Amino acid sequence: xxxxxxxxxxxxxxxxxxxxxxxxxxxxxxxxxxxxxxxxxxxxxxxxxxxxxxxxxxxxxxxxxxxxxxxxxxxxxxxxxxxxxxxxx
Numbered sequence: 001x002x003x004x005x006x007x008x009x010x011x012x013x014x015x016x017x018x019x020x021x022x023x024x025x026x027x028x029x030x031x032x033x034x035x036x037x038x039x040x041x042x043x044x045x046x047x048x049x050x051x052x053x054x055x056x057x058x059x060x061x062x063x064x065x066x067x068x069x070x071x072x073x074x075x076x077x078x079x080x081x082x083x084x085x086x087x088x089x
Contacts, residue, residue: 011056018045018052043081050074 004010022045029035036044054070 005059008056008060011052011059014052015049018049021045037084040081040084043077043084047074047077047081050077 004013022042025035025041026038029038035041050070050073054067054074057067057070
């Protein structure tokens with residue numbers, strides 16, 4: 001288990017589960033016509049994934065610039081999600 005964290009593979013596992021979640025929720029929405037719109041869902045999950053990839057970057061010792069890039073991408077995805085949720089006047 002320690003190796004999963006030391007190599008950052010734990011993040012890869014979580015990202016894979018998030019992609020599976022995205023697929024399942026898209027299928028459920030297609031069948032039931034209920035749930036979050038797929039684009040909003042993808043943007044929301046993208047924000048979380050970018051945060052996880054920033055964590056992975058830090059765990060494996062990448063440069064601070066690489067980690068910062070993922071954090072900026074997470075912020076951008078989060079702001080886009082807020083725009084979707086806030087709606088337009």
